[in-house]
Amino acid sequence: MRPAVIPPQRRVREETGWAERRALRLPADRQLSIAIGQIPFTLHFSEDHLLDKAGQRYARFRCCDGKALPIFLGSDPSPLPDAIRFAYALDDASVRLGSDAAHFRGVRHEYALDSLIRVLLSVLLLPRRGFLLHAATVVREGRAYVFTGRSGAGKSTVASLSPPGSVLTDEISLLRFSEDAWHAHGTPFWGEFRAEGANRKVPVAGIYSLVQAPEDRVEQLSAKEALRALLPNILFFASSKPETEALLSVLSAAAEKVPVYRLYFRRHAGFWEVISA
Amino acid sequence: MTEPRLVHNPLLAWRAIEGEVVIISPEDSVVHELNATASFVWMQANGERTPEEIAVLLAAEYEVAPEEALADTRELVAHLEAKRLLLSSPAAEGSRHG
Known part of the structure; x- marks a missing residue:
């Protein structure tokens, strides 16, 4: 046949x-x-x-x-x-x-x-001096406020307490160094807040590591403290030494250039007052 | 008996920032943060120095008694070796014996 x-x-x-x-x-x-x-x-x-x-x-x-x-x-x-x-x-x-x-x-x-x-x-992102961070980003007066923390830290709460249209992302933020400054970029990766993500980039005002507390206050971190605050919240999947070294290089640069704070907050909108102070 | 030279585990990625060292093991993503003294010992462990030689440098840097510096260095080295962050360099050790 x-x-x-x-x-x-x-x-x-x-x-x-x-x-x-x-x-x-x-x-x-x-x-x-x-x-x-x-x-x-x-x-x-x-x-x-x-x-x-x-x-x-x-x-x-x-x-x-x-x-x-x-x-x-x-x-x-x-x-x-x-x-x-x-x-x-x-x-x-x-x-x-x-x-x-x-x-x-x-x-x-x-x-x-x-x-x-x-x-x-x-x-x-690594060779382009950027990284992904578990963080909500809110834009106020043309500057990006990045609130980082693990699940349950309050990222979605921060987003829900912010004015409509000001949330760049409520779950995963993309930070990248370009034009001599760090910028937060909108991403389509959203969480509970269900924001669809705006496709724009905004200069970063500061990164805030979220800590739930009975009072609202901020505490600026040194570069080494900032690196330690960022590391647990980075999205990173590579297991090779060169890529891990590149990550440390990019994060160290961010920790030295961007103001990083620990934000103690009560899960209500009053935290903006201590940030603005 | 001659002490071996100390060297960083070549599998690790690390970086010093404001005088303190952060080490990441790429294989399992474990992060190790060293304090100032441990960072100093780490920075001196270049494959050419023994713990004794590093202790001399530590004593000068922190203005402590040599015997105290040596005890601290040995304790730190034992801890860092137990975590496989520092290794004893067998090649350098062998060449010394040879």
């Missing part, structure tokens, strides 16, 4: 897997270009429903696709065609970063996509 004839293009794709699909390119309408923290990347989707969800979730972060890093989503088992710079697995999903592209596997819903983008961003 003669074997069924396989169309040439299909045969090529079966033999060479993901690498060939990359060369063939997915339809343009299955691509979504966004920039977070001024880092552009283009998501190449293999499933329409995820593209739709991502399109809604990152609507405010869409951008041009000039020199964007391509990110390919799929479950193809073939390896990346070039050396892997970074790899990380998160439950059933994983991210691998090569020299000119990244590949996400096992992304079944927009929340997994969100998580993998955060993981990837944490690596991409």
Whole structure:
């Protein structure tokens, strides 16, 4: 019995897997270009429903696709065609970063996509003098106030006690040094407050490490104390020495340049008075 | 018996800020924060100095008695070695014996 004839293009794709699909390119309408923290990347989707969800979730972060890093989503088992710079697995999903592209596997819903983008961003930001911090950021009079702390520290409370439209993010803040100053960038990563995130950057006024207390007061930290306050709240997934050294370098620079405080607060809006004092 | 030279565990990332050292183990993300004295010992552990030699420097830096500095240094080194932050340099130790 003669074997069924396989169309040439299909045969090529079966033999060479993901690498060939990359060369063939997915339809343009299955691509979504966004920039977070001024880092552009283009998501190449293999499933329409995820593209739709991502399109809604990152609507405010869409951008041009000039020199964007391509990110390919799929479950193809073939390896990346070039050396892997970074790899990380998160439950059933994983991210691998090569020299000119990244590949996400096992992304079944927009929340997994969100998580993998955060993981990837944490690596991409380092050489650009930036980092992700568990923090809510509120903009007042054109300056960003960054409130950091672990889960339950009061980030969402701070966001909920701030004027409408002033919250840049209530969960994960992106800080980056550019134009001779540290800036807070809006992110699409939100928490309980459900703010959708504004896509803009604002000069940082200060970072406040949250401590619940019976009174409102602030205490400025030295650079070494600031580094110690920041470290537990950093989103960092790399396990290599060079990347860890890069993180320490970036954080030390931030700790030396940005005023960092410990904010003792009572979970009510009165804390703004001690910040402004 | 000659004491070995002390060297940083090469797997670790570290940084000194305002005279105090923060060390991160990339493999498990554990952060170690050293106080001023431990930071001083860490900074002197360059693979060429023994604990005795570091104690001499510590005594001069902090103006303490040599025997007190040596006791403190040995205690600190034992602690840092137990946590695998500092290692005894076998190559340097071997070359001394040779």
